[in-house]
Amino acid sequence: MQIPLILQFVNLLASLLLLLVFAMLAQRRILSLINLFAWQGGILALSTFIVAYSTDQHHLYYSAGLTLVLKVLLLPWLLHRLVRKLKIRWEVETLINIPTTMLAGIALVIFSFNLAAPIAELAQGITRGLIGIALACVLISLLMMLTRRKAVTQVVAFLSLENSLFFAATSATQGMPLIVEFGIALDVLVATFIFGIFFFQIRETFDSLDIAHMEKLKDDNA
Amino acid sequence: MNGLGVLPIDVAGGAILLWIVSGFLGLALQRSPRLICKLVFPAGACVSLALAACGFWALGSAANIAVLPLGLPDLPLHFRLDPLSAFFLILLGGASFGASLFSAGYFKFMAGQVLGLLCLEYHLFLASMAMVLLADDAYSFMVAWETMALSSYFLVTTDHAIPDIRRAGFLYLLIAHVGAMAILLSFGVMQAGHGIAAYTFDAMRQVQLSSFWASVAFLLALFGFGAKAGMLPLHVWLPEAHPAAPSPVSALMSGVMLKMAIYGILRLTFDLLGTQIWWWGVLVLALGLLTAMFGVMFAAVQADMKRLLAYSSIENIGLLLVGIGLTLIFHVYGRDTLAALSLAATLYHSLNHAFFKSLLFLGTGSILHATGERNMGQLGGLIHHMPWVSVLMLVGVLAISGLPPLNGFVSEWLLLQAFLLSPGLPNSYVNMLVPVAAAGVALSAALSAYVMVKFYGVIFLGQRRENAHKHAHDAGIWERAGLLWLAFACVVLGLIPVFVIRKIDAISQMLLGAHLGNATASWMFLAPVDTHRASYGPLYFLLAVAGVMLLTVLLVRRLYHGRSRRGPAWDCGFPAQSARMQDTAEGFGQPIRRIFEPFFRIENELPTPFDTHPKYHGMSEDKLWGLLYLPLKGLIEKLSGWVSLLQHGRIHLYLAYTFVTLIVLLIFV
Numbered sequence: 014m015q016i017p018l019i020l021q022f023v024n025l026l027a028s029l030l031l032l033l034v035f036a037m038l039a040q041r042r043i044l045s046l047i048n049l050f051a052w053q054g055g056i057l058a059l060s061t062f063i064v065a066y067s068t069d070q071h072h073l074y075y076s077a078g079l080t081l082v083l084k085v086l087l088l089p090w091l092l093h094r095l096v097r098k099l100k101i102r103w104e105v106e107t108l109i110n111i112p113t114t115m116l117a118g119i120a121l122v123i124f125s126f127n128l129a130a131p132i133a134e135l136a137q138g139i140t141r142g143l144i145g146i147a148l149a150c151v152l153i154s155l156l157m158m159l160t161r162r163k164a165v166t167q168v169v170a171f172l173s174l175e176n177s178l179f180f181a182a183t184s185a186t187q188g189m190p191l192i193v194e195f196g197i198a199l200d201v202l203v204a205t206f207i208f209g210i211f212f213f214q215i216r217e218t219f220d221s222l223d224i225a226h227m228e229k230l231k232d233d234n235a
Numbered sequence: 236m237n238g239l240g241v242l243p244i245d246v247a248g249g250a251i252l253l254w255i256v257s258g259f260l261g262l263a264l265q266r267s268p269r270l271i272c273k274l275v276f277p278a279g280a281c282v283s284l285a286l287a288a289c290g291f292w293a294l295g296s297a298a299n300i301a302v303l304p305l306g307l308p309d310l311p312l313h314f315r316l317d318p319l320s321a322f323f324l325i326l327l328g329g330a331s332f333g334a335s336l337f338s339a340g341y342f343k344f345m346a347g348q349v350l351g352l353l354c355l356e357y358h359l360f361l362a363s364m365a366m367v368l369l370a371d372d373a374y375s376f377m378v379a380w381e382t383m384a385l386s387s388y389f390l391v392t393t394d395h396a397i398p399d400i401r402r403a404g405f406l407y408l409l410i411a412h413v414g415a416m417a418i419l420l421s422f423g424v425m426q427a428g429h430g431i432a433a434y435t436f437d438a439m440r441q442v443q444l445s446s447f448w449a450s451v452a453f454l455l456a457l458f459g460f461g462a463k464a465g466m467l468p469l470h471v472w473l474p475e476a477h478p479a480a481p482s483p484v485s486a487l488m489s490g491v492m493l494k495m496a497i498y499g500i501l502r503l504t505f506d507l508l509g510t511q512i513w514w515w516g517v518l519v520l521a522l523g524l525l526t527a528m529f530g531v532m533f534a535a536v537q538a539d540m541k542r543l544l545a546y547s548s549i550e551n552i553g554l555l556l557v558g559i560g561l562t563l564i565f566h567v568y569g570r571d572t573l574a575a576l577s578l579a580a581t582l583y584h585s586l587n588h589a590f591f592k593s594l595l596f597l598g599t600g601s602i603l604h605a606t607g608e609r610n611m612g613q614l615g616g617l618i619h620h621m622p623w624v625s626v627l628m629l630v631g632v633l634a635i636s637g638l639p640p641l642n643g644f645v646s647e648w649l650l651l652q653a654f655l656l657s658p659g660l661p662n663s664y665v666n667m668l669v670p671v672a673a674a675g676v677a678l679s680a681a682l683s684a685y686v687m688v689k690f691y692g693v694i695f696l697g698q699r700r701e702n703a704h705k706h707a708h709d710a711g712i713w714e715r716a717g718l719l720w721l722a723f724a725c726v727v728l729g730l731i732p733v734f735v736i737r738k739i740d741a742i743s744q745m746l747l748g749a750h751l752g753n754a755t756a757s758w759m760f761l762a763p764v765d766t767h768r769a770s771y772g773p774l775y776f777l778l779a780v781a782g783v784m785l786l787t788v789l790l791v792r793r794l795y796h797g798r799s800r801r802g803p804a805w806d807c808g809f810p811a812q813s814a815r816m817q818d819t820a821e822g823f824g825q826p827i828r829r830i831f832e833p834f835f836r837i838e839n840e841l842p843t844p845f846d847t848h849p850k851y852h853g854m855s856e857d858k859l860w861g862l863l864y865l866p867l868k869g870l871i872e873k874l875s876g877w878v879s880l881l882q883h884g885r886i887h888l889y890l891a892y893t894f895v896t897l898i899v900l901l902i903f904v
Contacts, residue, residue, distance in 0.1 A: 152894075159890045
């Protein structure tokens, strides 16, 4: 079956997204991590734009613009500023070493493709791979949250999780209503602000951003 | 009256609203406590009387229904007033009338802020009990039920500065909630997955459950309502909470609130569940018997007067459960007249217990105010200082002991009649069990008389034990009015059993579809089944007793005229007698303690003969607490310990939980 050029392009972007998520999983430096996150946002914006062009849905153009402004420019800038203010340029420490996480990531990709197969059968041929990729991105982002020690990287992982979900929504179901997208975008922005405030609080309380220090915040009698 | 289109249920709803309004009025008036006592409580009492009258009116008429446009979507609040709820409304109104009158005098020394809150909780408590009786769907029932539990919890912890009272309140709240959960589950089973609209009682009546699920629903309900009633082994909160509460509240809790649980069991078993199974009856009978024996045994060894009454309440609840069990057995085996008889005995006893137990609890309140003492070991000889209270409490004591011609006798006699007439059931096991149960009931009735002799004798008779209450004063006018009303009710209920039974017949018709044959044929004699077998004419009895007493008094006057003189009580010519030589509460209970020793956990501390300051200390505790509750508590703590293993405080692990859950769900769903 001949796949239309535009959809081939979307598929290419999807695979790039997956690659980027893997790159984030493997990345040790926080600043590069944030840059990768910005790239991810860029790809997301591009794919949204293409979907908008191909399906001729006007509101998806706004959505793409929003993604571009928020996720490529504003959020990375905010995170950069945070990192500079908190003076945490040092390398990311992981709980499990990186090769193992990569292997786990591959396992997750296989798992998601398996899982998405029955859903993809129902969908039109083109989105077959997209759902699997989006699901894999979500799971890998979760894995990233699991294995990182620093609070900032956890937030980046959280934002990447949100990106993957957004990708799943736009590519597989041709986008959500604009109002929902506005809502989500604002939520993410607010969440980032709040996280930023929390970082300062955490550092003031524990003298570090290592969340291992928060282990003592549990019930005493355990 | 029907020309206006007013139905009993409208009056009852109005009474509930008025109670709620009086409660908030009390809260608003907290700056003038005198006004609360003189105005709000008597107003609440009037509402009680109106409610009782309304119940009386509804007892004779058909069920009427009201649906309020409030509540859950698809499930508005349903109310229904049928003979069963009407009967319990009479009970509620009658007993709370006395308690509210009494409260008007009892609380007059209380600080305004506390009094305002208490007034609110008190009236909410009354209103929620009335709502429990009227509720006709599971939702409104549970709301009313929980309001009742919470308001009574706050009433129990009125003196929350005392740690023991807080502890008692917490125990009460805990067991009340466990019970409420069981009731909710029971409703869930009966609703049988038919959607939210099936939570009305009407829909539940239509549902045909298999015998397994019906039994599950019944057992859950028995557990839930039993927890509220103080059924063994869920009774532990009762002897703690009743003494902790202020006396009018204990009176209401013991006299009325426990009956709400009885109402619940009756409503659910006979009305909502379409079918009954014989072993339910046996189970309730056995539990009731154990509860009754246990209650009276522990009442015999108590030294605290309110604890004694609390245990006596457990005993009476046991008797009521025996009655319900017997009704179930007879009903299942198609002995309709006998079923109606034991149901009548149960209902009659509920009513009687509401009156005489409220009377006794209120009386202890007066004693507590007069002497500041709850321990019977410090009281004695109060009959000289508190003539009103002592005479009125004598009525209550005689009634609870089951002496004719008072009301306690009638219901216990009816219950025993039901037992005596029972042989010939098709199940041989049940046939063997019933005489044993009858013996148990007779034993606990006799023991309760023993307990009451102790209660009255140690408090009112003999010599004053301590100097502390030298200036004990009699109850005030409001308190007297409350006590007088309850005592009056005890006497009247004892004298007109035929009339009461005739009224109760409407309930038997509704629940069992059967009625007592010619029990009420003659207005003077109550004959449960047949005039040839046994009958009871209270008025003749009263006349005979009064005649004999009059004759004795006259003869004594005539023979010993002018030669009688007053001396100290129990003097007996012994020169150096002190008040400490009298029989004490502990001493009086000693034989029971010896006989039933295996059931108690006893701690004794005896002085040596050479001790110059001899001190005696004895304690009898409930074994069940150590055998059942502490292991249960240990188990729950262990389980929660395991749960807290999950809580590491490490975000990664929490995230991992989410992650694993997500993966597992994705795989399996």
